Amino acid sequence: MKKKKRSLLLATTIIGLSAILSPLVTVGATNNYTVSNWTREHVTNIELTDRNTAPVINMDELEKFDEDYHTWDSWPLKNKDGSIAVVRGYQIIFALSAPSHVLPGQVHDIAEVRYFYSKNGKDWTNGGPVFEDGDALGSRQWAGSAMIDEDDQLHFFYTATGRKGEEHITYEQRFAKASADVVASRAGISFENWSDHQIILEADGEYYQTQEQGSQGDIAYAFRDPEFFKDPKSGEEYIIFEGNSSGAPADRACLPEHIGSPEFAENHDVPEVSVLFNGSIGIAKATNEDYTEFELLPPLLEANCVNQELERPHIIVKGNNYYLFTDTHFDKYAPGITGPEGLYGFVSDDLFGDYKPLNGSGLVIANPPENPYQAYSWLVLPNGTVISFVHFTDLGDLTIGDIGHQSHEFQFEHFGGMQAPSLKIALNQDRTHIVTELKQGAIR
Template sequence: MSSWTAAHVAAIAPDAPTAPIIGAHDVRPVADNLDIWDAWPVQQRDGAPIELANGAQLWMALAAPHFADPDERHGRARIHLFHYRGDRWSHVGPAMPDGFSPGSREWSGSAIWDEASDDVILYFTAAGRRGEAAPSFEQRMFSARARLSEAGGLTGWQDLREIVTIDPDHYMSTREGGGIGTIKAFRDPAWFRDPADGRPYLFFAASRAGSTSAYNGVVGMASADPATPDDWVIAPPLLSADGLNNELERPHMVVYEGSYYLFWSTQRHVFNPDGPTGPTGLYAMVAPAVSGPWRPVNGSGLVFANPATAPAQSYSWMVLPDLSVTSFIDNWGDGDERRFGGTFAPFLRLWLDGDRAGVTA
């Protein structure tokens, strides 16, 4: 297991890369009375988004009705479908039918197109349990299959199964209390196929068992034999931020020019306040293989941050194989007034060169 340490975060340069400012012209709602946040495309096995017959890409995002307090959205989150074509987003509707998901809410995941069956396989987080009296923060990871409809939606959902269960030797239970930013994690399954040997992996946000720190975020891992890709075996964490940071959210892997990049998002307020603390941003490690050894990109792990004048303007970044980066608009603009965007942020593009990275101009 590799570590992301206080010494790495202390090495963040004062002139570290930052994302461009998001302005009012960028805040374009995708549907009436609907806020969205964490988003991901339906991907081919190599990570590229699939293309529908009409040329659109099929995407998923967490969505909820608009609330005066944006934090309330987490208690009503469902996965919705969207089409993306020609720089335009259109809302399709909820991905799964009412009553199908085993949770009281649906949280982040990933989705792939299975070329053998023509199914879409969704890997997602079930938060809480269906029918619970009050929303809990228990998290379980599931997969399910559906067929693509002629209209570019998903139908015939089936084969709902729990992917992996918590190994208490390595991962902490999520049944304890807490609130947004302090809860423990077992969520955000991101599917990846190693081009070196075809082995499938799932990377996920988790919390280290046995830690003496409240800040014990890790990137968890499961893998499967290519011959039986639905039979996942949980493994020890790939990366630990024990003592440094509580949440390494939406971890995912991209291979570029022979190097393996493990990306994750985190926020300033989930760092250990004893310091050092990093900005809200996209972070990464790089290695020659999944097995490592892993070293921090840019010497610190920070790929880019939100700008200092708008430190929470976007979040939940996902890097695609072409190095385009999606996220959602969070608290945009400067000043003290909270302005939750609740929509897709403009795409960014990275440059990667070994263990160096940044945002293209």
């Protein structure tokens, strides 16, 4: 099939064909790839139940790994096959961090990755910054992933945000990679003999929107969260990531496959501003053994006219199925539809789709209505354990947008900046449910 193209001129041509296709299949997938859609119709199926609503978090019962630091997005060290790595008895967690005196709204502007290690999964030691001072690319580092190979080499992928030495903060996002030896001793874990840090991927403007395209009227820009994934069926290695569908707003349109079935679309109004919502989940294939060269492929899934940000995407494989997960905020939905802050997921028997939303809507875990911002940045591990961090709790009628207008004392009092109690979920074909709540930060 021909490469996917986006144009307002194509909209009328495609409508007739799209109406007879499954609402999950984007017209114009490349070769054997199917670009799946999360549609507006899927989102209207969202319903909070006991099976998908997380227990209320009581922040007074929790504690930080280190009181001197806020932590948020986190990920464990994994083996190539995605299993949790254990290095001479140590488990290792990486997390974005900032000093605990920094206001919650400013932590992303100075984020650096720290690591923590433990032998019992309960008592964690702060190992310090992952990277040697001044080595990391970007003015700050956002989320990524870490893999250890058969030679005890750490391969670390991260989002290099902004540029070193920039006078004013910018939001350029590129993928960077560095490697090091993992050294375990009685004293703990350290990383030595770091390689040079290299930029390995940038948005191309064809499959994934560039910052320049996004600056022509879009709401926000995303090209971040590189997650290493080895396909157990083919043995090929990839990076899964968050992006935006390519093109400036004037080049895009809300097409039938973004809306849903013809029956649904007949009675569903799509506000014009919905075209500004163009979240996507991307994939790139490793083309060398050092993981420094990758080929961008068409997106696995898009949420055009549905949602702006599909954050921290990742895949686990169970049986013959690929489970694709992502996180999003309630205020990232396009007008006319809504969903909670939560973990969302999709399933396919092929890495490249066709992905169908889990539970008919995509919702897997929602924050409870009485504490709608309590947790975020969920990450599903191969054993069904889901980790996240405590975001904001007990806000009453306030929204996230109101917090920055509150006193500093209020902001610190209600911000978690720590690991949340983990959850265990069950996966059964295209259905999921929360099984139980686990201890804070549990990864096993």
